Amino acid sequence: MIKLATVSPCYNEEEVLRHSVERLTALFERMIKDGLISEDSMMVFVNDGSRDRTWEIISEQHRENKFVCGINLAHNVGHQNAIMAGMMTVRTWADAIITLDADLQDDIECIPQMVQKMEAGNDIVYGVKVSREADPFMKKMTAQAFYKLQNSMGVESVYNHADFRLMSRRALDMLSEYGEHNLYLRGLIPMIGLPHTTVDDVISERFAGKSKYTLGKMLGLALNGITAFSVRPLYLIFNIGLLFLVIAFCIGVYVVYSLVVGTAVPGWASLILSIWLVGGFILISMGIIGTYVGKIFTEVKCRPLYHVQEILKN
Numbered sequence: 019m020i021k022l023a024t025v026s027p028c029y030n031e032e033e034v035l036r037h038s039v040e041r042l043t044a045l046f047e048r049m050i051k052d053g054l055i056s057e058d059s060m061m062v063f064v065n066d067g068s069r070d071r072t073w074e075i076i077s078e079q080h081r082e083n084k085f086v087c088g089i090n091l092a093h094n095v096g097h098q099n100a101i102m103a104g105m106m107t108v109r110t111w112a113d114a115i116i117t118l119d120a121d122l123q124d125d126i127e128c129i130p131q132m133v134q135k136m137e138a139g140n141d142i143v144y145g146v147k148v149s150r151e152a153d154p155f156m157k158k159m160t161a162q163a164f165y166k167l168q169n170s171m172g173v174e175s176v177y178n179h180a181d182f183r184l185m186s187r188r189a190l191d192m193l194s195e196y197g198e199h200n201l202y203l204r205g206l207i208p209m210i211g212l213p214h215t216t217v218d219d220v221i222s223e224r225f226a227g228k229s230k231y232t233l234g235k236m237l238g239l240a241l242n243g244i245t246a247f248s249v250r251p252l253y254l255i256f257n258i259g260l261l262f263l264v265i266a267f268c269i270g271v272y273v274v275y276s277l278v279v280g281t282a283v284p285g286w287a288s289l290i291l292s293i294w295l296v297g298g299f300i301l302i303s304m305g306i307i308g309t310y311v312g313k314i315f316t317e318v319k320c321r322p323l324y325h326v327q328e329i330l331k332n
Contacts, residue, residue, distance in 0.1 A: 020133060022049075022059040023087075023112035026120040027100035032070045035063070038122045039079050039086060045126055046085055054133050060112070060332065062087045063120060064104040067094030080330040088330035095324045098201040101181060103324040109190040111331070116184045118145075124182040128217045132184040141189040141212035145182030145219035179204060182219055188212065199323060200313050255303045262299060265292075 024042065028035070042061045049055045065073045065088065076088040089107055091100065101117050108115055114136055118124045124145055132143040181203060185193070192210050208214075 019053060019056045020113040020136070021111075022055040022114055022116065022133065023108050024061045024116045024118060024129075025064060025101065025104035025108055026062070026118055027064045027066050027097055027104065028068060028072050028076070028120045029066045029094065029097075029100075030068045030070045030072060031120045032068075032072050032075055034121050035072065035075045035079070038120055039083060041122055041126065043083060043085055045129060049130055049133070052130070054130055058332075059085065060087045061085050062089060062104055062108050064089045064091065064100050066091055066096070066100040077330060080332075084332055086330075087332060088328075089326055090328040090330075092325040092327040097181075098203055099323045101203060102201055103326065105185070105190055106194060107326060107329070109187060109194070112187070114184055114186050115190060116182075118182045123221050124180075125218075125220045125222065128182075128219055129184075131217045135215050135217065136184055136186060139213055140215045141186040142207065142210065142214035143184040144176045144179045144214065144216045146176060146216045147178040147180070147221055148218045176204070176208060176216065179216075183207070186212075197320075199316050199319075199321070201323070251306050255306060258299060259303075262296060265295075 026038070031038075039061070046055065046059060046061070050057055050059070063076045063079075063086070065076060073088070073090050076086070076090075079086040080088055089104055091103060095103070105115055105117065114133070116129060116132060118126070128145055132145075135143045185207070189207075189210055189212050192212070193207065196206060196209075198206065
């Protein structure tokens with residue numbers, strides 16, 4: 019039997035925590051009875067600088083439930099960093115770790131399959147979404163568009179996989195050697211290269227409350243995922259620059275033709291159009307290059323990703 023730990027980042031999740039603990043407890047007891055996991059397995063909730071009663075509830079559940087442990091971060095560091103904080107803190111506590119969101123929209127009935135597939139020789143087991151019926155229409159469409167864009171940019175990741183995954187201690191030890199500060203775990207973990215497989219993950223609706231992963235945060239994660247693992251946007255700028263040279267040549271030919279036939283009009287609209295087109299391209303190019311420079315700036319400072327303020331462990 020393996021010692022299992024689930025790691026769930028929490029940001030203002032007071033409405034769902036008790037319900038999530040209840041569901042995970044029932045699952046743990048069933049898996050222990052079936053001989054899949056040991057009795058000292060645990061569920062770890064990482065409080066990512068919540069402004070509500072999240073940490074109070076985690077502390078309360080820790081006193082009442084033998085499975086519940088908690089990690090309280092000193093301040094809000096974001097979803098990816100909170101997951102990393104939980105994994106790196108817990109990796110010596112268990113034989114395997116499963117990361118999943120505290121709202122349990124992921125199918126927790128996949129967890130026994132994950133454990134079985136690990137015992138079959140896989141160090142990483144990805145939960146792949148086979149149905150997004152519970153997701154809002156906009157989130158569903160943007161997610162699918164992002165995965166296709168990410169693939170076109172050369173970023174290697176598991177299609178329709180978020181952050182619901184099992185990792186063995188060996189995989190976690192290898193992950194700890196990556197010192198990146200611009201974290202995008204969906205692209206980073208596949209680079210480890212250990213034996214891996216997938217399970218089907220059917221997303222369900224939240225028990226209560228609203229998702230804390232806003233559109234702005236999703237767009238930020240998408241941008242980070244592309245710029246942290248691909249330089250194709252820089253090459254794209256170069257290719258568009260060549261296209262602009264071709265367009266400029268064509269405009270030049272048209273200008274000469276207009277002068278020859280006498281149809282040229284001072285202040286014509288194509289001149290303004292060209293100025294705006296080239297100006298917009300230059301600004302976008304500067305923005306893309308600035309994003310890469312900003313990431314270099316963040317990486318070279320080597321600041322800690324997080325600070326752990328308090329740990330609750332049985």
